[in-house]
Amino acid sequence: MAEFEPVLLRRIGKPNSAALETYRADGGYRALEKALNSMQPVDVVNTVKNSGLRGRGGAGFPTGLKWTFLPKDHPGPIYLCVNADESEPCTFNNRVLMEQDPHQVLEGIILSSYAIRARTAYLYIRYEYGPATRAMQKAIDEAYASNLLGQNILGKDFHLDVFIHRGAGAYICGEETGLIESLEGKRAWPRIKPPFPAVEGAFRKPTIVNNIETMACVTHILDRGLEWFRSLGVPPDPNNPRDAGSFGPKLYNLSGHVNRPGTYEAPMGITVRELIDKYGGGVWQGRKAKGAIPGGISMGVITEAEFDMPLDFNGPGKVGCLGLGTGAVTVFDETTSIVDVLANICRFFAHESCGQCTPCREGTGWMDKIADRIKHGQGRREDLDILAEVGNRIGIMPGTTICGLADGAGWPVKLAVKKFRAEFEAFIRDGKKSTVKSLALVH
């Protein structure tokens, strides 16, 4: 795998990489011309479907299959919502793509809109990404000026408007129906599904919600062909008929206690250890790792002994994690207390629960309070079991909430308690206190 040439990141760091002229000089918008000249929308859908592309936003749902859920022969309008609310802690690959290679993303948006017959695409970008928002807006303006957006794109009977919609700092807007509610100008409370957005989404019309990295992948699948995409990554497990495989390149975000944190591109299936050692330059300060978060904090926790796990759509599940998530690996070294990691995670979800479903609102709040008291040396022995029980009972999988936020909140808690139980017990027994100096904050 040492010879793998980055594709999604191939232009990152080049001079003026965000400009239309450099993008075109590197072969940009070739795929769009090809698609508009020689392919019907259904051909684009089939190409993406047969490529095996699975959504890069976290859930890993097959993108082409999602597109086929749109009602046939719908009179329209059909909307594309591009999810750039990248709020999962420790995830930043979409930001890198939008800031430094926005046309790569935009080409994917135009191609996808063509495929699903959308005439309007909304790009929902979190407010915290100011420079990315401005880079995307500039790219959109350039595209309008070059007949890549607007009426009769490249002389064909295809019209598309792309609008940026800025968020206002809420994690829940990354949930696709939360995003739609937010786009409509309401509080971002996720909707009960079904109906799924493909049937009734934004403004009660059929809507597809896709992630930024997914859009960039669509560009390359149309440009290089689906065989290229399928030549990378991990094919489906023959023993598991439900496995759709993990094809293509993936952007991995590496952060925490490593020497070189950053966004790295590798074919699906790289192990956590390879990612840390080969790309991240190893654990910082010559220390050893204690564990890591495998895919954004909502996916769970792994121990150092589990670092040989492959980062594809199946790997994290084998060590009890929820899934690949956003491919964001955050390493913590042997000097870090697992109590601090847990308390940080619990605080995040208690702050970001939207409050719609009682089990999530109360459950995340209680997990936060319990983790906080453990952190301050006031933990009780039964606390660990209470944490695990709450973690098990909140979420869409146990059937107590509307969306998956609570699953993501409970998962790291129950895994941390299970995998690091001895350390928690010793911490509580010895009445230790956290050494992280933090403010007494009002949530």
Added chain:
Amino acid sequence: MSVLSEQLKEKIKSYLPRYPSKQAVTLPALHLVQDELRCVPLEAIREIADLLDLSPAEVHDTMSFYGFFRDEKHPLGKTRLWVCRSLACMLRGGEEVLGEICHKLQVTPGGTSADGKITVEFAECIGACEGAPCVLLNDAARMNVTLDKVDDLLNELRQ
């Protein structure tokens, strides 16, 4: 008297053709107002509601969901300084940076320094984890703001 200038109202109206419903302009309108006035006064909520054919309660409902918007009793200072406290930053000292900034400015998160220059907030992950600990100046990230760089940062923002 109207708190929204004619110019600002025109800007808000310019968003209407983008969406099939007027209500969808709520967030853009709130952003435009807060950018200009550093808060969203009650009267502005009424005026936004008028422009979008909504009741003021609907605008307020949306506004209050996002902790992002400020009412007139809590206007923003010149720079809104978000200090990330999520996992990647915490592992590299983000909590201490937040504590130090609050201590130096004598405010709690959410508060504004006495000179009105800096409003401090804690942030959940701002997506700049490769440069942890990081902060956000209004909407642009500044990376690798370690404890020793806090003084320089605050001096810069006080200018």
